[in-house]
Amino acid sequence: MTPDHRYHYHVIRRAIAEIDAASAPLSLDELAGRMGMSPAHFQRLFSRWVGVSPKRYQQYLALGHARSLLQERFTTLDTADAVGLSGSGRLHDLFLKWESMSPGDYARGGDGLTVHWGFFDSPFGRALVMGTNKGICGIGFVEETGEDAAMADLAARWPRAEFTENRAALRPWAQAAFFGQTTEPTPLHVIGTPLQIKVWEALLAIPSGHVTTYSEIAESIGNRRAVRAVGSAVGRNPISFLIPCHRAIRKSGALGGYHWGLPVKRAILAWEAARTEADASATNRVPRG
Template structure:
């Protein structure tokens, strides 16, 4: 097993995410809301221990967080925190907007470079402990190009998933090269307004969709149809959904903020429990 790079406070928060992940399963399986005592008992913890761990990760009580994790929360987000991407583009947020309390700059490869399957690229990679469990991060000298999460699918599958995106690239395991960017990505940097560069490797249509995703503020959501409108192709909702699902830089390009117009969560490449946890985590911190 490849050793994971730990970031400040991230080993502890990754463990707390596993606690939250188990709590999500219990909440999903319950026919009615569970009390704090019921959740703690089913997880084999004392009430005090569970409340302390849970609150330290998310910043609020398990009872309140349970409200964010319910399936109806997606509809609440659409009603109260819906982002119109056309407005975001109009005020110049795309490509330079505020994201996770830092400014992200990005560039993309040319269509010809993409068509060559990463040929000629050197991609560095490493495992890191993140707030959402083990994360595999990849990047070129220009910036982060891949980020995946292993809590649901396992580490081998997550790594192979990203490796397969660019079959002709040369891959070099070098987490220390990526560490400064990853510190920024998960909010563990030095507190200064630095940039976490992204390098988007995809087809032109995909990159337009990912650019639109970058316009969605933290704590807000939008819909697949809204993204299609924003990129000037309103009938391409299904193609937009496919491009969202192929986003290689999860969390930083926030595909978890794209929902169905009906209020359904839609899919999520790294597992729906991960998507629900990310949305709830962001909604909590947006209000605090």
């Protein structure tokens, strides 16, 4: 049975608020009670959604968790070559290809381009997905911003394109993006300036469950003083989650910004870290023969 992922995110969003408001870590009984659930139901929901206990997940949601990730799961992007896409070894397994729109397409603002769009449920609430005939060109989360604002935001990237609602065409890509339900790899079709494309390539080199810093990305693209420009490019990433802008944080361990709201960024980072831990635990339990 497929979980109601949108409902799960609403519970997580409420849990974040309760955890932030508490003066000390909450027990399972306390947290479940504040969610209006029985401890058993709360435990089942979390275990099904992320693979670890509510107590452990609460640690991942803590405000200081990003600092811990920086110490324990920091990814160094050594050189610009390390984040190149030749061989695609570090690309998401679902990607068939990464293709950037031509400078001409960028300059024309999408003139002559048809962009399909639709709203879908995701592990992090309602999401807007956009795509051309070449692949996904936009993903935005709407729980914090609202559907109208998300639509206006992404559509503004291609001011002269023609937009048409077409959930049926996008559904296979959306299911692959959020739940890994696919029989064919999923292509990405992005539009951006040369600097933005370099930054987004660097983001793709950060493994799930890990983080890097804005300054590290600037170093990797050969412009160590462009930290502010890197931060702006991260924020302009059109394909959230798949191009993992949420994995970029500040040197201090502070989360920094997130285009679709910091609660979503915290939830995604915690979800990925917890799943990485759960996968590692499952691997260690596999008998070796």
